Amino acid sequence: MNRLARLRVEDIQAWVGEVHLSDRKGQTPYYIPVLNQVHPEVFALQIHCLEGEILSWGDETVTFPLMSVIKPFLLLYLLTHLGEDAVFRRVGKQASSYPFNSLTQLQEDRCFPRNPMINSGAIALADLLAGETPESRCENLLLWLNEMGNCQLFLDGSVLDSVHSYPNAHNQALSLELEKNGYISHRYLALETYNRICCLSGKIADLANLGKLILAAPFGEIILEIMTNCGLYEASQQFALDVGFPTKSGVSGALLSIVPQQGAIACYSPLLNEQGNSILGLNLLTHISHFVKEI
Numbered sequence: 320m321n322r323l324a325r326l327r328v329e330d331i332q333a334w335v336g337e338v339h340l341s342d343r344k345g346q347t348p349y350y351i352p353v354l355n356q357v358h359p360e361v362f363a364l365q366i367h368c369l370e371g372e373i374l375s376w377g378d379e380t381v382t383f384p385l386m387s388v389i390k391p392f393l394l395l396y397l398l399t400h401l402g403e404d405a406v407f408r409r410v411g412k413q414a415s416s417y418p419f420n421s422l423t424q425l426q427e428d429r430c431f432p433r434n435p436m437i438n439s440g441a442i443a444l445a446d447l448l449a450g451e452t453p454e455s456r457c458e459n460l461l462l463w464l465n466e467m468g469n470c471q472l473f474l475d476g477s478v479l480d481s482v483h484s485y486p487n488a489h490n491q492a493l494s495l496e497l498e499k500n501g502y503i504s505h506r507y508l509a510l511e512t513y514n515r516i517c518c519l520s521g522k523i524a525d526l527a528n529l530g531k532l533i534l535a536a537p538f539g540e541i542i543l544e545i546m547t548n549c550g551l552y553e554a555s556q557q558f559a560l561d562v563g564f565p566t567k568s569g570v571s572g573a574l575l576s577i578v579p580q581q582g583a584i585a586c587y588s589p590l591l592n593e594q595g596n597s598i599l600g601l602n603l604l605t606h607i608s609h610f611v612k613e614i
């Protein structure tokens with residue numbers, strides 16, 4: 320039985336109300352000025368069930384960049400186009416215990432990126448995308464996702480300008496280390512491709528449709544396992560115990576969660592906790608998981 324399809328808008332409304340803004344001592348990313356200036360109360364949620372029911376709450380029209388939520392889709396694209404061997408020669412599948420942009424983690428791992436959900440792993444995989452330039456590489460991924468996922472993602476130039484306006488020393492150091500150790504061939508190309516794909520943006524329905532794409536994809540199982548173990552960085556393990564849904568977060572406040580055999584939950588709420596995961600989003604997923612498990 321699809322419990323997810325039984326959720327009602329009133330349930331969501333009550334749970335959102337429980338988490339008062341004052342209780343959410345969250346932050347927005349200082350190093351991406353347009354994301355830092357976003358209204359903290361903007362909110363959107365959509366649940367798409369496999370049988371076709373859609374539950375929607377909040378602003379269906381707001382667009383936001385996926386940021387790190389693009390990472391499972393970069394992985395999906397490369398697994399589909401290059402296969403498992405090529406991909407997992409460049410990146411591991413191990414959970415990480417440091418923040419998503421940690422150089423220490425990469426150095427402790429002798430520069431082999433630990434998983435595709437942290438920045439080092441995604442930068443290494445961005446190096447594998449087909450195309451001569453960051454623009455064409457990003458475009459290839461964008462067109463494929465829009466076709467396969469039935470969505471209308473676009474590159475938000477204002478977010479990309481904002482990313483460029485503040486040099487990201489962490490990502491630069493990761494790229495340099497990866498290049499020095501032969502895990503990427505062109506540090507500029509890989510990092511700029513990564514920056515662009517993080518700025519792919521859409522509405523909440525696009526994010527939910529992307530979730531359904533993973534559920535249906537031939538490599539879906541592997542991706543769901545990696546999302547479970549690594550999708551929320553160092554908070555993944557506890558979340559897997561508490562909630563159990565494979566989930567991926569981004570510093571824009573985007574959050575995508577998969578309920579296997581049932582559907583996809585897309586959420587957007589910009590205030591982040593210390594690990595860079597949406598506070599309200601995680602709270603709602605906890606409520607939804609209790610509902611689905613009939614607790």
Ligand SMILES: NC(=O)CC[C@H](N)C(=O)O
Nearest residue numbers: 386387419517569570595
């Ligand atoms: N966690 C994230 O969403 C990180 C993405 C962002 N582009 C960064 O590199 O910092």
